[in-house]
Amino acid sequence: MVAATSWATRLKAGLARTREALGGGLGALLGRRRVDAALYEELESALLAADCGVEATRALLEDLRGREKRQRIEDGAGLKSALKGVLAERLRPLERALEVGAHRPSVIMVAGVNGSGKTTSIGKLAKWLQQHGSSVLLAAGDTFRAAAREQLAAWGERNGVPVIGQQGGDPGAVVFDAIGAARARSIDVLIADTAGRLPTQLHLMEEIKKVKRVVAKALPGAPHETLLVLDAGTGQNALAQVRAFDEALGLTGLILTKLDGTAKGGTILAIAQARSKEAATRPVPVLFVGVGEGIDDLQPFVAADFAEALVD
Numbered sequence: 562m563v564a565a566t567s568w569a570t571r572l573k574a575g576l577a578r579t580r581e582a583l584g585g586g587l588g589a590l591l592g593r594r595r596v597d598a599a600l601y602e603e604l605e606s607a608l609l610a611a612d613c614g615v616e617a618t619r620a621l622l623e624d625l626r627g628r629e630k631r632q633r634i635e636d637g638a639g640l641k642s643a644l645k646g647v648l649a650e651r652l653r654p655l656e657r658a659l660e661v662g663a664h665r666p667s668v669i670m671v672a673g674v675n676g677s678g679k680t681t682s683i684g685k686l687a688k689w690l691q692q693h694g695s696s697v698l699l700a701a702g703d704t705f706r707a708a709a710r711e712q713l714a715a716w717g718e719r720n721g722v723p724v725i726g727q728q729g730g731d732p733g734a735v736v737f738d739a740i741g742a743a744r745a746r747s748i749d750v751l752i753a754d755t756a757g758r759l760p761t762q763l764h765l766m767e768e769i770k771k772v773k774r775v776v777a778k779a780l781p782g783a784p785h786e787t788l789l790v791l792d793a794g795t796g797q798n799a800l801a802q803v804r805a806f807d808e809a810l811g812l813t814g815l816i817l818t819k820l821d822g823t824a825k826g827g828t829i830l831a832i833a834q835a836r837s838k839e840a841a842t843r844p845v846p847v848l849f850v851g852v853g854e855g856i857d858d859l860q861p862f863v864a865a866d867f868a869e870a871l872v873d
Contacts (some may be wrong), residue, residue, distance in 0.1 A: 568860050573870040575852020579826030580871065583610040588620075596629060596640055604644075606663070611827030612796040617834035621647060641872060648830070648868035655833050657814065657846035659786065661695055666743040666751045668776060668783035670736075672806055673767060673790035675757035678818035679761035680709060682790050682851060683752050684716025685859035686816075690721060691851075695749040700739030701726025702772060703756040713754055718839045719856070732756060732768070740779040760805030771810055788848065790816045794823035799834050807845060817862070818851035826871065 601622060608618040623686060628634070628643045661667040669686075673679040680703065687697045700725055703709035710726040717724035723746075725739035736753045743751040758765035776783045788807050789806045791799045806812055820826050829847065847862040 562689040568857075569866060569870070571855075571858060572686050572850075572860075572866060573873065574854055575821035575828050575858070576867075576870045578822070579611050580689050580825040580873075582827070583607045585602065587588070593608065598830065600637070600640075601626070608827060608830075610824070612825035613827035614700040614797055614800075614831035616829075617651075620834055621651060621830065624651065635721070636797035643867045646873050648871060649834055649865045651830060652864035652867060653846075655815075655829070655847045656862060657848060658861060659787075659814070659848050661690065661750050664782065664785050666698070666748045666780075666822045667779060667785045667788040668740065668743075669750060669788060670755065670773060670776060670784035671752060671788050671790060671811075672801060672810060674755055674759055674792075675706075677790045677792045677795075678703070678768055678851065679757060679790040680712050680716070680754055682818055682849070682859060683713065683754055684817050685856055686715065686849065687720050687722050687752060689859060690750050691722070696719065696747075696850045697722045697750050697752065698739060698743045698746065698748040699724045700751060702732040702736050702739075702754045704728075704732050704735060705756045709754070709756070733772045736772060736806045737775050737779045740776065740783070746781075760802060760809075766798070766805070766809050771809055772872050777809070786813045787811060788816055789845075790818060793817050793825055793828055794824075795821045796825040796828050797831060799828050799829060803832065803835070803845060812845045814846050814848035816849045816851065816859070817847055820850055820858075821852045821858075829867070 605618055605622060624647045625644060628647060629640060634643055636638050671679055671683055687699060690697050699713055699722055701710040701713045714724045725742050727735055732755060737752055755769055762768065773784065787810050789803060789812050817829060824841060849859050849861045850862045
């Protein structure tokens with residue numbers, strides 16, 4: 562199992578580009594002796610540069626000003642500490658642990674747009690589940706992208722995990738067969754890959770709805786988790802993706818990938834703000850974040866750790 566300190570170090574390293582985008586505002590916080598209006602203006606610009614979004618930035622700064630007054634903060638160092646607290650508080654509603662023990666097999670269906678890192682995330686998630694004591698089987702439900710089955714098979718071989726798939730054909734049939742195999746082999750968790758698609762491709766969105774119906778027919782109550790993989794580099798477009806896939810599938814969680822390759826890590830704040838406004842009774846949580854290409858670089862999202870890594 563990955564040591565907590567090792568993951569914290571990689572998380573900070575993975576968010577380096579976002580911290581650079583925040584550098585103007587945070588540098589001002591550290592350099593100024595007193596908190597003033599100009600400091601807040603610089604911080605606002607920095608948050609927008611990190612793609613936090615206008616609405617989320619304004620809400621965060623409003624919370625920060627309130628904390629500053631309550632705690633009578635006068636210097637940049639104090640405001641930096643307060644900023645960590647406000648960030649963690651705003652992100653905490655997105656925090657939820659993945660639990661797979663209630664069903665056997667637990668079926669996790671994974672969706673996403675082309676190039677989001679979906680298949681790679683599945684391979685890393687399989688490794689994480691194994692590290693936590695679960696047996697895993699993969700379903701190669703992406704039957705259209707060239708070499709998608711081979712890519713998933715490579716992850717299966719790397720993890721020592723079986724993969725059910727077929728060249729071409731119907732993705733629903735692949736997942737149906739995989740559920741039967743998981744039950745016959747007493748597998749703990751089945752992860753079903755699906756073909757990448759854009760929310761604007763309505764015929765493909767209808768197809769993935771069909772796949773979900775097939776899953777439910779094969780195993781009543783499944784899928785137990787329906788996850789959307791988001792490329793952090795898409796910035797504010799991630800909000801539209803969440804909305805469209807949630808409407809189509811009823812998402813239970815998000816995986817935010819490629820944080821190490823973008824300065825737009827602040828997008829997660831925009832997601833938190835949008836979800837609190839649009840679906841206050843059922844927010845879609847961020848279950849995992851990815852900060853590198855290593856097999857252990859996908860780990861559960863923890864709001865306090867993310868805020869710490871984002872600011873420090």
